[in-house]
Amino acid sequence: MNNLSVVGQRIPKLDAAEKATGRSRYIQDVTLPGMLYGKILYSKYAHARIVRIDTSRARKLEGVRAVLTGTDIPEIRMGVYKDNPPLKSGKVRSYRDEVAAVAAVDLKTAEEAIRLIEVTYEALPAVFDPETAMKKEAPLVHEAHKTNVLKMPWKLHYGDVEAARSEAAHIVEDRFSATWVTHCCLGTSGCIADFDHDNHLTVYSNTQIPSLAQKDFLGTLKALGLKDRRARVIKPCIGGGFGSKLDTYAYEHVAILLAFHARKPVKIQFDRKEEFIATSTRQPAIMNIVQGCDENGRLLFRDIRMILDNGAYTSWGATTPSVMMLPISSLYRVPNVRYEALCVYTNNTYAQAMRGYGNPQATFAIESAMDALAAKAGIDPVEFRRINANHGDEVTPQGFRITTCGLAGCIDKVAEALGGGKRKKGEGVGYASLVHVGGGARVYKSDGCGTLMKMNDYGQLDLFTGATDMGQGADTVIAQIVAEELGLHIEDIHVIHSDTDICPWDVGAHASRTTFVAGNSALGAARQLRSQIVKIASRVLDVDPQDIRLNDRMVISRQDPEKKIELGKLLRKSHFSPGGNMLMAEYFYDPDNENLGRDFKGNLSMTYTFGTHGARVRVDEETGKVEILRYVAAHDVGRAINPLLLEGQVYGGVMMGIGYALTEQVQLEKGEIMNPNFRDYKILTAKDTVPIAAPFLETTDAEGPYGAKGIGEPGCVPTAPAIANAIYDAVGVRIKDLPITPERVLAALKKKGGDDTCGIDPLTEKVYDCTS
Amino acid sequence: MDREIQFNLNGNETTVVIKDHWTLLHLLREELGLLGTKEGCGSGECGACTVMVDDLAVNACLYLAVEVDSKKVVTIEGLASADGELHPVQKAFVENGGIQCGFCSPGMIMSATALLKENATPEEDDIKHAIAGNICRCTGYVQIIDSIRKAARAEEGDTVRVVAWQDD
Ligand code: FES
Numbered sequence: 001m002n003n004l005s006v007v008g009q010r011i012p013k014l015d016a017a018e019k020a021t022g023r024s025r026y027i028q029d030v031t032l033p034g035m036l037y038g039k040i041l042y043s044k045y046a047h048a049r050i051v052r053i054d055t056s057r058a059r060k061l062e063g064v065r066a067v068l069t070g071t072d073i074p075e076i077r078m079g080v081y082k083d084n085p086p087l088k089s090g091k092v093r094s095y096r097d098e099v100a101a102v103a104a105v106d107l108k109t110a111e112e113a114i115r116l117i118e119v120t121y122e123a124l125p126a127v128f129d130p131e132t133a134m135k136k137e138a139p140l141v142h143e144a145h146k147t148n149v150l151k152m153p154w155k156l157h158y159g160d161v162e163a164a165r166s167e168a169a170h171i172v173e174d175r176f177s178a179t180w181v182t183h184c185c186l187g188t189s190g191c192i193a194d195f196d197h198d199n200h201l202t203v204y205s206n207t208q209i210p211s212l213a214q215k216d217f218l219g220t221l222k223a224l225g226l227k228d229r230r231a232r233v234i235k236p237c238i239g240g241g242f243g244s245k246l247d248t249y250a251y252e253h254v255a256i257l258l259a260f261h262a263r264k265p266v267k268i269q270f271d272r273k274e275e276f277i278a279t280s281t282r283q284p285a286i287m288n289i290v291q292g293c294d295e296n297g298r299l300l301f302r303d304i305r306m307i308l309d310n311g312a313y314t315s316w317g318a319t320t321p322s323v324m325m326l327p328i329s330s331l332y333r334v335p336n337v338r339y340e341a342l343c344v345y346t347n348n349t350y351a352q353a354m355r356g357y358g359n360p361q362a363t364f365a366i367e368s369a370m371d372a373l374a375a376k377a378g379i380d381p382v383e384f385r386r387i388n389a390n391h392g393d394e395v396t397p398q399g400f401r402i403t404t405c406g407l408a409g410c411i412d413k414v415a416e417a418l419g420g421g422k423r424k425k426g427e428g429v430g431y432a433s434l435v436h437v438g439g440g441a442r443v444y445k446s447d448g449c450g451t452l453m454k455m456n457d458y459g460q461l462d463l464f465t466g467a468t469d470m471g472q473g474a475d476t477v478i479a480q481i482v483a484e485e486l487g488l489h490i491e492d493i494h495v496i497h498s499d500t501d502i503c504p505w506d507v508g509a510h511a512s513r514t515t516f517v518a519g520n521s522a523l524g525a526a527r528q529l530r531s532q533i534v535k536i537a538s539r540v541l542d543v544d545p546q547d548i549r550l551n552d553r554m555v556i557s558r559q560d561p562e563k564k565i566e567l568g569k570l571l572r573k574s575h576f577s578p579g580g581n582m583l584m585a586e587y588f589y590d591p592d593n594e595n596l597g598r599d600f601k602g603n604l605s606m607t608y609t610f611g612t613h614g615a616r617v618r619v620d621e622e623t624g625k626v627e628i629l630r631y632v633a634a635h636d637v638g639r640a641i642n643p644l645l646l647e648g649q650v651y652g653g654v655m656m657g658i659g660y661a662l663t664e665q666v667q668l669e670k671g672e673i674m675n676p677n678f679r680d681y682k683i684l685t686a687k688d689t690v691p692i693a694a695p696f697l698e699t700t701d702a703e704g705p706y707g708a709k710g711i712g713e714p715g716c717v718p719t720a721p722a723i724a725n726a727i728y729d730a731v732g733v734r735i736k737d738l739p740i741t742p743e744r745v746l747a748a749l750k751k752k753g754g755d756d757t758c759g760i761d762p763l764t765e766k767v768y769d770c771t772s
Numbered sequence: 773m774d775r776e777i778q779f780n781l782n783g784n785e786t787t788v789v790i791k792d793h794w795t796l797l798h799l800l801r802e803e804l805g806l807l808g809t810k811e812g813c814g815s816g817e818c819g820a821c822t823v824m825v826d827d828l829a830v831n832a833c834l835y836l837a838v839e840v841d842s843k844k845v846v847t848i849e850g851l852a853s854a855d856g857e858l859h860p861v862q863k864a865f866v867e868n869g870g871i872q873c874g875f876c877s878p879g880m881i882m883s884a885t886a887l888l889k890e891n892a893t894p895e896e897d898d899i900k901h902a903i904a905g906n907i908c909r910c911t912g913y914v915q916i917i918d919s920i921r922k923a924a925r926a927e928e929g930d931t932v933r934v935v936a937w938q939d940d
């Protein structure tokens with residue numbers, strides 16, 4: 001496979017020049033004739049009964065075209081648990097609850113109308129801590145649900161953990177926690193809903209799930225009594241996704257409802273504060289882990305119990321345990337595994353998917369505990385990981401069939417890059433590895449993606465894919481795969497991925513699945529097109545079909561390279577002759593992976609991706625400040641279709657992971673977000689960049705397009721534990737709660753030194769207990 | 773209050789009637805239809821709205837429109853040459869992975885361009901300083917810094933290369 005001409009090249013993103021010149025159109029830049037501006041009124045309480053809503057003054061305001069409250073709309077329920085109406089009636093359960101909405105001729109009028117709506121609340125006792133919410137006497141977030149604990153049975157047990165525990169030579173037990181962080185897409189959320197005269201709906205939305213969003217919107221149409229109408233989703237250029245757009249949000253349904261009532265297109269565009277408050281976070285988790293090994297350092301068991309703060313409603317955050325199971329059962333070889341997670345309603349904000357989907361949280365606990373266990377067993381942490389590393393061609397306790405596995409290679413690469421060298425006082429090195437789905441993930445009944453193609457008379461291809469590009473470069477990677485297969489140049493391929501009326505179905509841009517699934521789908525269609533070309537060429541050139549090769553826009557005989565024809569010329573010949581034809585192809589690729597079945601077993605992905613990260617840090621023992629001196633992120637990528645974009649995914653993932661480890665936190669004070677802006681929410685800037693090396697290991701997976709595995713998420717998965725382990729190595733304190741702020745490091749150092757003065761968080765002025 | 777101002781916008785003399793409280797961002801996006809300049813926060817915290825006023829990078833969301841009277845404003849739309857040839861900074865961003873979702877890119881490119889106008893051979897720290905106010909969530913800044921470095925010293929060629937290795 002080394003004679004590749006397009007695959008493996010550092011080709012710039014196809015839309016980069018459009019973006020560099022400011023020509024790309026994001027939802028912020030789209031307006032429709034006659035469009036109204038929608039605004040949402042949010043709750044003033046974390047938990048309260050809505051006694052009365054008076055909208056009369058808002059309705060009378062000049063320029064207002066529609067005002068809606070929870071009692072004006074039909075029954076619509078959003079989210080995995082269907083517990084979330086787009087406008088609330090009866091009571092509010094969190095500060096982000098949508099209470100009313102207006103549409104007006106301009107934004108100012110809409111904002112003014114929102115101010116004129118008077119809501120009378122009766123405050124209810126609220127609960128903000130999941131462990132408290134589990135108690136009998138805790139206030140109920142959803143009375144009808146009868147308990148705050150969601151009825152989601154996240155529970156598995158493979159082998160016999162108790163027996164393994166009694167045999168273990170070394171055991172560690174600990175509690176870790178991960179808090180709320182949020183995606184911070186630079187382009188805020190927004191949408192436009194537009195009905196035509198016959199009530200067919202078009203929604204412009206920056207979604208990662210056009211096909212599933214279409215289904216949700218059809219549900220809203222049905223609720224409006226428009227059962228047989230169409231819904232079309234058009235996705236403008238997306239200003240960052242990272243999982244935030246994997247569900248439909250209240251604002252999208254509200255825009256539809258407003259547009260239906262006003263008979264005009266309605267746009268809802270979030271500002272930054274709203275983006276912080278009304279979009280979802282990464283799932284927070286409290287994680288108890290017990291892990292043990294034999295005297296040779298072989299892992300015997302892993303036993304994890306988690307409590308997840310579900311917030312007031314249920315989106316994808318509540319299903320993150322399905323992905324947490326992956327590292328829990330299958331990161332390193334561990335024969336006996338037990339896991340249980342409880343999702344608990346509180347009056348906090350609710351979580352969504354976010355890059356890595358539960359994997360960063362679980363890996364933080366697992367890899368921190370791996371280090372502690374290595375220390376207890378008296379084994380070097382790198383050696384300990386080598387001893388337990390996964391191998392290719394094996395099946396893990398959860399039934400994941402590992403095909404290729406570059407974990408050992410990644411461990412070696414990172415150790416080689418970071419090990420050795422003199423270590424100064426306060427410096428340390430830490431490691432952590434990851435496993436993630438790399439060949440799709442069958443979370444829905446289908447994990448498929450469709451591709452349509454048509455080639456014009458000049459050998460130029462229009463490719464319609466279900467895949468979503470939100471900046472990661474799906475369009476470019478797909479074009480490279482197809483160009484390679486058809487002997488085209490990258491510029492011959494035009495990828496269209498923006499409209500459900502035009503593009504085939506796809507389950508969505510999640511689970512690092514796009515290169516693998518959309519890539520294989522495009523490859524399938526390209527192969528069909530190729531065989532059509534070969535058939536025509538064999539006739540025209542009078543050569544055996546087996547003998548034909550496509551390269552550099554030419555169709556050539558291998559045997560007799562003199563027999564060749566320019567592709568466009570061949571197509572024109574074939575098109576403009578009696579019984580002529582045109583080249584078109586379609587392909588739907590649905591991988592042969594499995595849904596998690598009974599006991600959560602099943603081969604979720606066609607292949608799994610592995611990696612190891614390592615950090616060298618310096619900890620200032622006076623201030624508790626952690627400085628990363630060098631960071632190495634080695635990944636098994638199958639094959640690098642485009643190293644330039646691949647590096648971009650890893651660098652971006654690592655920096656997001658470093659933020660997760662050290663600085664980022666949505667500060668919730670009794671359910672209210674205290675830092676809904678970039679001043680107080682500490683996202684890393686260019687000044688915080690660290691030297692990152694991103695070596696790739698190519699294992700060329702048989703199922704991947706040209707051997708590739710997915711790599712969108714892994715960059716941010718093992719970052720926090722690698723850093724936490726480096727801090728431990730440097731100064732001997734283990735920080736178990738994210739983010740690892742200087743205050744927490746200092747408090748831990750003081751505690752270690754026998755001093756009980758505790759750290760104070762500068763943001764919340766909360767005093768940190770030294771025991772945490 | 774309404775007021776007439778005159779300024780040079782991307783090389784063209786421009787006269788507009790504005791309101792005192794308008795920001796430059798409002799003037800560009802809402803009144804003049806130049807949508808390349810982005811709004812990421814509206815309060816001076818993200819840099820997505822960066823444009824150049826008299827060769828200096830400013831946050832258009834904070835800068836009042838009245839202030840550009842008789843000045844020279846360059847936005848992302850005014851950077852490429854008239855025949856469409858990309859500005860070297862744009863070209864470097866395109867070629868070196870400096871752009872993913874692209875929402876930060878217009879502002880980032882304007883900050884970088886202003887830096888290079890002032891300092892043609894910046895050190896890495898100068899680059900980081902110049903774009904410290906431009907948030908990018910996608911790239912981790914690595915390839916952005918690389919792009920700016922390459923725009924400044926095109927002749928020095930590639931700096932970072934990724935190593936791929938094959939296991940057997
Ligand atoms: S929009 Fe101006 S700094 Fe963010």
Ligand code: FES
Nearest residue numbers: 873876908909910
């Ligand atoms: S490229 Fe997406 S924010 Fe920078």
